[in-house]
Amino acid sequence: MPKNTQGIAVIGAGSWGTALALVLADNGHDVRIWGHKQEQIDEINERHTNHKYLPGLKLPAGIKGYTSLREVMNGITDLVLAVPTKAIREVLGKIAPVAENPFTIVHVSKGIEPDTLLRISEMIEEELPSSLLAGVVVLSGPSHAEEVSLRHPTTVTVSSRNMETAERIQDLFINQNFRVYTNPDIVGVEIGGALKNIIALAAGITDGLGYGDNAKAALITRGLAEISRLGTAMGANPLTFSGLAGIGDLIVTCTSVHSRNWRAGNLLGKGQKLDEVLENMGMVVEGVRTTKAAYQLAKKYNVDMPITSALYHVLFNGENVKESVDRLMNRTKTAEMEDLVNILGARLGD
Numbered sequence: 001m002p003k004n005t006q007g008i009a010v011i012g013a014g015s016w017g018t019a020l021a022l023v024l025a026d027n028g029h030d031v032r033i034w035g036h037k038q039e040q041i042d043e044i045n046e047r048h049t050n051h052k053y054l055p056g057l058k059l060p061a062g063i064k065g066y067t068s069l070r071e072v073m074n075g076i077t078d079l080v081l082a083v084p085t086k087a088i089r090e091v092l093g094k095i096a097p098v099a100e101n102p103f104t105i106v107h108v109s110k111g112i113e114p115d116t117l118l119r120i121s122e123m124i125e126e127e128l129p130s131s132l133l134a135g136v137v138v139l140s141g142p143s144h145a146e147e148v149s150l151r152h153p154t155t156v157t158v159s160s161r162n163m164e165t166a167e168r169i170q171d172l173f174i175n176q177n178f179r180v181y182t183n184p185d186i187v188g189v190e191i192g193g194a195l196k197n198i199i200a201l202a203a204g205i206t207d208g209l210g211y212g213d214n215a216k217a218a219l220i221t222r223g224l225a226e227i228s229r230l231g232t233a234m235g236a237n238p239l240t241f242s243g244l245a246g247i248g249d250l251i252v253t254c255t256s257v258h259s260r261n262w263r264a265g266n267l268l269g270k271g272q273k274l275d276e277v278l279e280n281m282g283m284v285v286e287g288v289r290t291t292k293a294a295y296q297l298a299k300k301y302n303v304d305m306p307i308t309s310a311l312y313h314v315l316f317n318g319e320n321v322k323e324s325v326d327r328l329m330n331r332t333k334t335a336e337m338e339d340l341v342n343i344l345g346a347r348l349g350d
């Protein structure tokens with residue numbers, strides 16, 4: 001596999017940034033990881049661990065930690081952006097003045113910005129001048145950092161408006177444990193990755209309420225239906241939602257104990273308050289902000305998203321979780337596929 005001779009910068013030293021730094025180091029790349037906490041970067045450089053985010057993991061000495069964005073960006077042509085969606089604009093705003101040459105961004109975050117309703121690649125294009133941005137790629141799929149860091153078999157997909165760039169990034173990451181596919185549908189890949197977190201929160205809630213596997217299978221299936229409806233209305237290829245960034249990620253996030261979104265939902269289902277849950281999680285729970293964004297997008301595109309809407313009212317209007325499930329179950333009867341077929345028909349008719 002071709003080596004990036006300049007080294008690759010990973011921006012964000014949380015769970016996912018650290019696990020992906022390991023994949024890149026396993027592939028022989030020199031990796032610079034940037035974090036904003038001196039103590040944590042000292043730990044990475046001196047003890048080769050990142051205890052808070054991936055306890056027990058020993059990092060190769062080839063992964064070097066930095067707190068200076070100027071130093072980490074020096075000569076860099078490929079950058080992996082691994083901070084929560086909420087922090088992306090702030091971090092890019094600090095990178096722009098210190099970057100000296102154009103670079104490709106591989107973003108690995110799973111969110112949509114509330115109010116602007118932008119996908120992450122669109123936020124990146126807004127924040128960085130085109131003279132600095134050589135390309136934007138999204139890497140997404142069913143991939144919990146905890147298992148990637150154990151080098152357990154994992155599959156993801158990369159997408160970009162420029163497929164040559166996507167294929168080059170595929171080559172940087174792919175190895176025997178980390179299989180990387182390409183998909184030209186950047187809208188679908190970003191929407192699938194972001195919206196599955198909403199359904200995982202809901203699946204955590206039903207598990208917390210003590211409902212069983214039927215309820216979870218219903219959420220996964222009907223969750224996929226509403227993700228596909230919105231994504232298709234936004235221009236995605238509906239087939240993307242039957243792939244890794246769609247059903248693949250939805251399954252892993254709704255069923256894995258590693259999922260922060262599922263865990264947060266589970267605590268909500270058991271009766272904890274949202275503030276309390278988020279305070280104790282210690283890591284990002286992207287689905288909360290994304291629920292707000294998807295609720296707004298559903299209105300904008302006039303798409304029915306009953307699970308997202310129910311969760312929105314639980315999270316932001318204090319509605320009771322059990323009553324919300326009852327209301328979802330007692331909506332007017334409907335057909336299973338008709339809405340998606342109509343959305344697709346309207347698009348093809350345009």
Ligand SMILES: NC(=O)C1=CN([C@@H]2O[C@H](COP(=O)(O)OP(=O)(O)OC[C@H]3O[C@@H](n4cnc5c(N)ncnc54)[C@H](OP(=O)(O)O)[C@@H]3O)[C@@H](O)[C@H]2O)C=CC1
Nearest residue numbers: 013014015016017036082083084087109110144145283284
């Ligand atoms: N974890 C996973 O398995 C996967 C995560 N993702 C996605 O990757 C993205 C990052 O998630 P993940 O790594 O898991 O999150 P974590 O909560 O594990 O880590 C987030 C990291 O970002 C840092 N950070 C937060 N805000 C800022 C800021 N304003 N400036 C600089 N650094 C900041 C945090 O620092 P601090 O320690 O100070 O809080 C921390 O190092 C998310 O969008 C997530 O959905 C995607 C696939 C898998």
Ligand SMILES: O=C(CO)COP(=O)(O)O
Nearest residue numbers: 141142143144259260261
């Ligand atoms: O996206 C993920 C796995 O693919 C991580 O999900 P959580 O953020 O819910 O842990």
